[in-house]
Amino acid sequence: MASPLVISTHFSSIPHKTRHRSLSLLCSSVSTAIFMNPISKPNKNDIFSLKKPSKELLISRKFIACTSIGDTETKDSSLVGEDSAAFDLEEQKISSWIYFTVILGVVLFVLDVVWIDNSTGYGKAFIEAVSELSDSHEVVMLILILIFAGVHSGMASFRDAAEKLIGERAYRVLFAGISLPLAVSMVVYFINHRYEGLQLWQVQNVPGVHQLLWLANFISFFFLYPSTFNLLEVAAVDKPKIHLWETGIMRITRHPQMVGQVIWCLAHTIWIGNSVAVAASVGLIAHHLFGVWNGDRRLARRYGEDFETVKARTSIVPFAAILDGRQKLPKDYYREFIRLPYLTITAVTLGAYFAHPLMQGASFNLHW
Known part of the structure; x- marks a missing residue:
């Protein structure tokens, strides 16, 4: 009975945060002693020491979890992929985001001069x-x-070989420089001609349809833009990488862009209800379905067994892996969405909705 009394008295005499650290070190030290030397008894002095953990102690924590009092979130040690949308303000550099802003401004300026502006660009001619x-x-x-x-899928397929020739950043600039004008042309043409096809149905006056489709469209953007997980890489400020994401939206579907595109296409096609919308949706969905196969192929080639592990516990069809038990959601799963990238998606999506009249007016003025 003496030992518990001594331990209790010892913890109660130190500050709250230190007690947490003490208990964590106590548990970790015991696990270290057992792991490193399962026969001999743990050294009492090591157990109660508050010295900086040794290298062996840190390694052992990967094998034996012991959470301190007050911990609200534990990291899933079974993950082999990356934590989606993780964003640590302490790791951010102001200079990197200044570069990002400058690069974004330069890209938009060049895009306008070379492609969008009818007096100088080639967009209208295209x-x-x-x-x-x-x-x-x-x-x-x-x-x-x-x-x-x-162009988009083709350049993605040749990414590994091309990056070896010219480097990751140079290839990202080349990739964006070719893909972005083509994407703008496609979007502008759709906006300008979306109501010029054969009308197949009309549901815009049906009560509740607008609200339902607006909600579906809003949700689609949380699937559509996982690129917000690494904006600095998109702008080539950081060296671009092929990521194996595993948390957040990836637990629901391994191919969120495809799912988001399908939701977006269905919502817009139902609302517009004509042949142009159907044609656009068929083309976009087909492109993203190809991207499912191509994306898995590229990840398998890059990550090997790690990708096969992620593939085994995720699904293409939303929620399928969760429903059949292959994906185990953490108790605090919601925390994987309370992150700056997802908040950014929310703000941008709402902004894009209210900016629809501006986008439509700008597209119409191009006369493409």
Whole structure:
């Protein structure tokens, strides 16, 4: 009975945070002693020491978990992929975000001069050239998507080889420099011609439809933009990498961009209800379904067994791995969404909704 009394008295005489650290070190020290020398008894002096943990102690914590009092979140040690949307303000450099802002401004300026501005850019000429292939807006829409998809997926497929030749940052600039103008052309053409197809149904006057589709569209953006997990890499401020994400939205589906695109397409097609919307949706969904196969192929080649592990406990179809028990959600799963990237998506999505009239007006003024 003496030992527990001594331990209790010892902890009660030190500050709250120190007690947490003491108990954590106590548990970790015991586990270290057992792990490193399971036959001999642990050294009493080591157990109650508050010295800086040794290298062996830190290693042992990977094998035996002992959470201190007051801990509210424990890290899943079974993860082999990366923690999605993790964002630590302490690790951010102001200079990096200044570079990001400058690069973004330069990219938008160059894009406007070289592609968007009808007096200097080639965007209008590109649209006119494609439009000469057919009088059908549906066909032109599909051709624009096919061109974008071919370039985007093709360059992604050759990424490994190209990065070895010119480097990660240079290839990211080349990739964005070609893909971005094609994406802008595709979006502008859709906005300008979305109501020029054959009307197939009309549900815009049905009560509740607008609210339901707005909610679906809002949700789609949480799936559509996992690129917000690494914005500095998107702008090539940090060296671009191929990431094996495993938490957050990835627990629901391994291919969130595909799921988000399907939701977005269905919502807009139901609302617009004509042949142009159907054609655009068919093209975009087909492109993203190809991306599912191509993405898995590239991740398998890059990460090998780690990808197979992630693949085994995730799914393409949303919630499938959760429902069949392959994906075990942590008790504090909601914490994986209370992060700055997801808050950024929320703000940008709401901003884009209210900016719809501006985007539509700007697209119309281009006369593409």
